Amino acid sequence: MPFALYLLGLAVFAQGTSEFMLSGLIPAIARDLSVTVPAAGHLTSAFAVGMIVGAPLMAVLSRRFSRRSALLAFLVTFLLVHVVGALTTSFTVLLVTRVVGALANAGFLAVALVTATGMVEPDAKGRATSALLGGVTVACVAGVPAGALLGEAWGWRSAFWAVALLSLPAVLAIARAVPPGAPDAGGPSALGELRALRGPRLLVTLLLGALVNGATFCTFTYLAPLVTQVTGLGAAWVPGMLALFGIGSFLGVAAAGRFADARPVPLLVFGSLALLTGWVLFAVTAAHPVAAVVLVLVQGALSFGVGSTLIARALYAAADAPHLAGGFATAAFNVGGALGPWLGGLAISAGLGYRSPLWLSAALVATALVVGGAALGLGGRSPENEQALGRAEAGAPSPDTARSRADS
Structure with a gap:
């Protein structure tokens, strides 16, 4: 992988x-700025909404600039x-x-998603994406606990x-x-890219991503009360469990x-089946500390x-929407990141207990499996799709990949 990645x-x-x-940091922010804890919680919601709305809009805006200029x-x-934020x-x-x-x-x-995949061979997008998203997983392992420790030692502003x-x-x-690059003036127009994003294969993939990510954050958001109230571990275990989830994600x-x-x-079929099984097992065995510790690591991974x-x-x-693809992928996954905690909160508020997010996570993954299976069943019988699946399983580049290689 290139060092710039x-x-x-x-x-x-x-x-x-x-x-x-x-x-x-929410309780400390609420005290310092004289607002309620639920009001301070709107800071998290505001960030999620900004990510969902901003990803496609900023991707369109960035078309006018070179990728390095846009990143900077x-x-x-x-x-x-x-x-x-630290000063206000x-x-x-x-x-x-x-x-x-x-x-x-x-x-x-x-x-960054488009830049990273553009730095590698056309059939290595998965490796490039994983290397880039490693930054998010390291944030879960080290950044978030470190931010909490800074906030406790020197106040919430130190984390900012x-x-x-x-x-x-x-x-x-x-x-x-x-590399400095230049705006891709000769590429497809924004309208042309939007038309390319209507393809059923892409829409199904984005929906699956939203469902799987919703399942992830439905449980992750409420992991602290789950660990303390259901598993019976002390509050001192919470940072370690959060870090363990982050290690698994890495x-x-x-x-x-x-x-x-x-x-x-x-990978997607067997990984999703294992993920569904893991959420169900976690829901059933959440009261057992050893099982909870193991499953936090496994489910993160x-x-x-x-x-x-x-x-x-x-x-x-x-492949035919080189500028907007990363924006819509980011938006779809943040829809899941907002939907999951909201559903989990509704279940807890309804008196279903802190296990309920685990069952909801299982339900979301099960829905993803049904949607994915239906999409394969509807489209998998055509010669084109059978050839595409065969190429994917054999590790050969897809037609999109071949077209990208021919254009480069």
């Missing part, structure tokens, strides 16, 4: 830390809003910075300063390592990077392994 991963690490770190503009904006005494200003930061984050990730400082070397590195992304290009269909593979398949399916 890992520099993009550094920026994604900083952004992933910012996205997830608020889970441990988004990352510098992200850095500056964290400085403002106004909750309204902080809320605005979260929305703007999410827009910048969404734009950066959309362009830390994200800004993490972003600075990424800005300098991207300015030096990412292992899952790394493993998926080895197989997502050569054998995507078996399976969730991110299947999820990163679906992102790679979306990029393959959107």
Whole structure:
């Protein structure tokens, strides 16, 4: 993998830390800015909405600039809003910075996905996607617990300063390592790319990604009360369990990077079946500490392994939308990231207990399996699809890949 790809991963690490770190900072922010805890919780919702709306919009906007210029503009904006957030005494200003930061984050990730896959061979999109998304998993392992520790030691503002400082070397590195390039004026128009994004294979892949990611964050969001109230472990175990989930996600992304290009269909089918089985087992055995510890690691690995593979398949399916593919993939996965916690919260508020997000996660993955199976059943009998599946299982490039190689 090109070294510049890992520099993009550094920026994604900083952004992933910012996205997830608020889970441990909300009470302190509420006290300091004199708002209620539910009101402070809107900071998380604002970031999610900004990611969903911002990914396609920023992807369209970035068409006017070279990829390096777009990456730098988004990352510098992200850095500056964290400085403002660290300095402000106004909750309204902080809320605005979260929305703007999410827009910048969404734009950066959309362009970075396309840039990363453009740095490698056309049939290595899965490996490139996994290397980039490794930054998110490292944020789960190290960034989020570190943000919580900083907030406890020096106040919530220190975590915002830390994200800004993490972003600075990424800005300098991207300015030096990412090729300058130029706006792709001769490529397809924005309208042409939008038409290309209506393909049924891509739409199904994005829907599957939203469902799997919704399952992931339905449970991950409520992992702390699950561990303390159902499993019976003390609060001191919570950072370790969160980090264990992050370690699993890192292992899952790394493993998926080895197989997502050569054998995507078996990986998605068997990975999703294992993921469904794991959520059901977790729901049944959540009161047993050993089982909970093992399944947190396993489900983190399976969730991110299947999820990163679906992102790679979306990029393959959107070969005729080179600018907007990353934006729509980012938006779809953030729809899941917003839907899952909302459904989990509804279940808990309805008095179904802290196990209920686990059952909902299982239901979401089961829905993904039904949708994916139906899509294969409806389209898999055509000669084109049978040939495509055969090529995927054999590790041969798809027609989209061949067309991309011919154009390059």
